[in-house]
Amino acid sequence: MIRSESGAPAPAIEVNDLTVAYGEQPVLWDIDLTIRQGSLTAIVGPNGAGKTTLIKAVLELVPRAAGRVEVLGRPYREARGEVAYVPQRGSVDWDFPTSVLDVVLMGTYGRLGWIRRPGRRERREAMEALEKVGMEAFADRQISQLSGGQQQRVFLARALVQEARIHLMDEPFQGVDARTEKAIVEVLRELRARGDTVVCVHHALQTVREYFDEVAILNVRMIAAGPVDEAFTEQNLRLAYGGRVPFLQGVTGFEVPGDGP
C-alpha cells in the first residue's frame, strides 16, 4: 500500500473541485471524490451525467477547466504506470484488421515505450491475461468475429496486462452476455483480493449493491459518494435521476440482490 508523507495510506484517486466544460456547457461541476485503495467503486448517474468525462479527466484525456486530480498522491502523469484503462467497447472500430492477441498486447505498449515492439515475454503475459478472462482459445481470432461480450473480455485482458493497481473501466458490463458478466465480476473480485482498486462506470443500478463496495452518484455535480450502504439510497438516486422514476423502485434495497436487467 502506498502511503503519503504523513503515513496514512494515500487515496487511490483524489479529485478536488474538478470542473470540466465542453464549450460553455459544464459537463462536470465542482466534483470532489476520494476513492480509497482496495475498493470496488461504481460511478452511476443518468445519461449525460459526466461519468465517462470524469474517468477521462482522471486520465488527463480531457482538459480540466479547474480543479486537481491526484492518483496515489501524485499527478496522473507520474502515476500512469499504476493505472489501467478499459474504454467503452463501442469507442473503437472492431473491423480493424488485427487479432485478439494483438489488441491485448497494446496493454504492454506503455511499459515498452517508444519504438520497442512486444516480444516473447509480452506475448506470454497477454496469453495469461486472456486465460483469466476465458478467451485464450480466441488469441488468433480476427476481432471482427467476436461477440459483444467477447470484445469486452478482450478489453479487460488488455487492461490486465498493464499490470496496474488502479483500474478505470467505462461500462464494462454494457451489453454483455451473462457468462461475460460473471467472468468480469470474478476478475474484479480477484483484483480487489490482491489490494487493487477498481472504478467502474456502471449502468445497471440493480447490481450496484451486489458488485461494488462504494458508489459515486453523479449528475454533473456529485450527488453522493461513499460506501454503498450509506450513499446508495433512493433519495440520492432521485436527486440524480430526477423526479419520480418508477424503475428505481426497490433497486436500493437488499431484497433484490443482483436481479439482472
Add this chain to the structure above:
Amino acid sequence: MTDGGLFHALLFDYTLRTVALGAGALGVVAGALGCFAVLRRQSLLGDAISHAALPGIGLAFLLTGSRATPVLVLGAALAGWIGTLFVLGIVKHSRIPEDSALGIILSVFFGIGLVILTFVQRRPTAAQAGLETFLFGQAATLMVRDVLLIVGVGAGALLLLALFWKEFKLLTFDREFGGALGFPMVRIDILLTTLLVVGIVLGLQTVGVVLMSALVVAPAAAARQWTNSLSVMVVLAGVLGGVAGVTGALVSATGGGMPTGPVIVLMASAVVVVSLLVAPGRGLASELVRRFRVRRRVRADVVLSDLYALAVQHDESGEHAHPVAVLRAMHGGQAGTRRSLGVLAERGWAREVEPGRWAITPKGVERARTLFLPGGEEDGVETVGRGGVAPGGGL
C-alpha cells in the same frame, strides 16, 4: 505496341525504365501509407491534401522561377500541410463538420491553384513551365533525379512508418487508450499525417493533383479485402500500388501522351473491383454464397420444424410419413420444400419413407427441439457474418 515490344522496351529503353521505376516506387509508398488513411477514415483528407498542394506548386514556381522537382514538391508539401491544418482548425473551432471542412479547403485551394496556374501560363516564360501536367500527371516528364527523389524520400517515409509502427497502430485503433498510456497522440497524429502529405506530394508530378488520392485509397481498400492483418494489408497495398504505378506509367508513356494519372487510377480501380468481387471472406461473391447457405439452412429448419410439429400431433415416434404437399401447404405453398427435404436428408434429420412421403428421424427430433431453445450469446456461436455458419448451427 505488342506485349513483347513493351517488355523489350522496359528492359532496354532507358527513359521507360526510369518512368516505370518512379511510378512503381510512388505506388508502393502511396499504397502503404494509404492503409492508415483508409483505416482512419481519412480517405477524403488525402484528396484535400493533393488538391490543396496545387497553389503551392504554382507559387513555388512564381517565387523561384525554377521548375526543379524538389522546389515544386516542397511548395506542394507546404500548401498541402497548410490545407490540412486549416481543415483541422475549422473542425475544432467551428460547428462545420469534417466532410464540409474538407470540401471547403479542397475547392478553395484548388481554385486558387488554377488561378495561379493560368497566371503563370500567360507569362512569356510559360512555355517551359509545363505546370499543367501537375493536374493530371505526366510520368513521361520524370527525370532520373525526380525518380531518385521519389525513391529516397519514399524510402524515408516507409522507414519511419516501420519505426513507429506500434504507435501508428495505437493511434489508428484506439487513440484514447494510447493517450491514457502516456503517448503524445497529437504528435503521433501529426507525424502520420505529415507522412501522408509527403507520400501524396511525391506523386503529384506523376499522377496529378486531381487523381492522386485514388492511388492512396484504392490499393489500401483492395488490400483490406484480402487480409485481416494490418502488416499484411500494408505490404499488399504497397505491392498493388506499385503494380498499378508501373503498368499505368508504361501504358501512358507508350500510348501517345495519354496522361498518366487516369491510367494509373484505372489500373488501381480494376484491382479494387476484382477484390471487392472475389476476395475470400469479405468479397461480394463469398457474401452471396454465405447468404445462400444461411437461407438454405433457415428454409430447411422451417421444414424440419413442420415435420416435428406433425410428428408431435400424431403422437408417434416420428416414423409417420407425410406427403410433400402437406409440408408445402404448411408454409404458404412456398417453393423449395423438396430441396429443403433434400438438405434435411443429407444431414440425416429426415428420410423419404416412400416416394413423396417424408418422416422426421430421431436425430431430426433432437435437432428440432434445440431450434426452439433460447439461444444465448455464448462462445462458439458466431454471429452470422464473417465467420460463416457453424455446422449444425452450433446451438
